[in-house]
Amino acid sequence: MRILFLDLDSVSPHHLGCYGYHRNTSPNIDKIAEKGVRFSNYYTSDAPCAPSRTALMSGQFGIRNGLVGHGGTAAEMKLEGRNRGISGRLSNGGALPAFLQLGAGLKTTLISPFPQRHGTHNFYAGFNEIINTGKFGMESAEHVSPVVHDWLDRNAQENDWFLYINYWDAHTPYRAPESYGNPFADVPLPEWANEETLERHKKAVGPHTVHELNIDHQRLTYTNEQDEKYPRSPGEIRDMKEMRAMIDGYDCGIRYVDDHIGELFALLEEKGILDETIIIITADHGENMGQLGIYGEHGTADDGTCHIPMIISWPGMKQGIVADGLYYHLDFPVTLADMLELPPSPDWDGKSYASILKAGMECGRDYLVFSQCAHVTQRSVRFDDWLYIRTYHDGYHLFDREMLFNLKDDPREENNVADKYKEVCMKATYYLNNWHDEMMWKSGDDVDPLWTVIKEGGPFHAKGFLKNYGERLIQTGREQQFQELKRRHPGELPEETDEAGAKFTTAMMKNIF
Incomplete structure (x- = not known):
């Protein structure tokens, strides 16, 4: 054999x-x-x-x-x-x-x-x-x-x-x-790769979205810089030419x-x-x-990453x-x-x-549960035509806590219908809880390693990045997104020292950090 x-x-x-x-x-x-x-x-x-x-x-x-x-x-x-x-x-x-x-x-x-x-x-x-x-x-x-x-x-x-x-x-x-x-x-290009999609994805925030396709681990920030050694991997996607470069680079690799x-x-x-x-x-x-506005990465518990x-x-x-x-x-x-x-x-x-x-x-299963804890912390349930994603740490992407996609009608994960189909979310949560209980019993342990990741400061590829990424967001006119990230992750920045303490500007960032 x-x-x-x-x-x-x-x-x-x-x-x-x-x-x-x-x-x-x-x-x-x-x-x-x-x-x-x-x-x-x-x-x-x-x-x-x-x-x-x-x-x-x-x-x-x-x-x-x-x-x-x-x-x-x-x-x-x-x-x-x-x-x-x-x-x-x-x-x-x-x-x-x-x-x-x-x-x-x-x-x-x-x-x-x-x-x-x-x-x-x-x-x-x-x-x-x-x-x-x-x-x-x-x-x-x-x-x-x-x-x-x-x-x-x-x-x-x-x-x-x-x-x-x-x-x-x-x-x-x-x-x-x-x-x-x-x-x-x-x-x-694939039909989905068009101007309308690109404009929608320009509103996304976080690592490996169209504005910041790369991570600089030494400087602890996300960047649009392109490595000259790898011309097939762009640093950002501003137009359809760069969209083509991204998709062609991946397809050439395959x-x-x-x-x-x-x-x-x-x-x-x-x-x-x-x-x-x-x-x-x-x-x-x-x-x-x-998928989920992310390009060139495998950083979520979704169909793009886990399929x-x-x-x-x-x-x-x-x-x-x-x-x-x-x-x-x-x-x-x-x-x-x-x-x-x-x-x-x-x-x-x-x-x-x-x-x-x-x-x-x-002889397939009724449902699957898959996890991602390196870039974000998420667990997802795949059943029937549905993909349910529960986010515990969003890796600075501003993902909703609950996301639900009908993969038959929406294979690209563009429309979160969790609010519309609460009963489907409840069914997914039931599956997730059943799976979790079974796994914890089988492990003989009282520690879920997902919560170990949260306890130790969040997923590795996001840990410590918010300070420098906040500076980049403000410098590139996206202060509102930074404010929302700051609100969602209150313990991940140094304490504010300005008296107002309510609104950040570029000058304030320099004083505080």
Whole structure:
């Protein structure tokens, strides 16, 4: 048995041809979808990068494994405590690669810098072989592919392996080489990307909105500055030319990865094993490209961020079908155990969807709950046609506390109808509370790591930013928005020292800060 697992960082299903995108971004991925099973409503339980991959590999929701953020206590998995054995739960089959190594006898190999990038060394648990491509996730595909080809030259003919590969080009900053050109220069933008949408999004505030597409972590502020090394990633979107640059940059990243995937498939075919190899194509999260007014980031618990592609081509199983049910990415380890006729780890939270692969029988869930605690703190419920988002810390975006979107009528999340459909919000809250109670009972803990993030000052990618961002908002004529942010986050600024203490001006900002 050979299993090839392609983790394409930040690739959204909304930008893949096999999911209906009008641009030819993914011809090689599309071919695999034609002969496999494509999941149309597949979501990460926890976003973004580190929480998502930790949930996948541990088989547990972030609320249980503890890793929900990118900094602070909640950027680490919970300690196992006094019952930990000599090698720990993950190494004993609780982690997906350890399960495949010990239970299925597979050689497990990781080609990725991800654990070093985020300090998530638990991700290594169970891999026989670890190849760090060495650029902290700033690799381009031309750095990754030679390592992959070399490994396959040495191991392709072996019968039992699991090869996990990360490609990064769809992650900001979009880095396809300039020599690659722009295959989409003359291809129309998506219909939603128009002047009306842009003008509406210019009213949004916060990181990765059209006025500030980048974060400067050294200066603790959001910025419109563009890095000259990455011309495909603009610093702001002021007009349709820059809108095109943003979308083209992302789509070029996906197409560039797809080209390298095509070369990988050609190599497998040359070695005579393509049709015998189980191929999984997925991502850690998607990419907001205008959803909630955010561009080029995966910073919310919405459809743009948490909806991910999942394509499985399994020789001898169903071909060319679409699974429309609701599924989590952490359902994959349990499904794999089912397909291999092995007992799953008792610690996993997933539910098998092997019946889809074997017989085309839907077995999705009634609802999903997914979380984001690195850029904002949100939990969301996905059920029927609805997406309900509850915001605990808005990451300085001025999001409503409750948001409700009908994804069938409003797939771009432009119209919050929470006030109009209170009964739907109540149903979503009921689902959320039920899920929360179940997870807290299963964790055996009285601490929800989402509240750890709040307690420690808020999500990592927003913590400490409001002071400098307030200065920028005032300097760019958006004082009213700053005043509202200041009202919502009263404990996140130094105390005011002016006697009036009611209204900020640029001069006051200099005195106070």
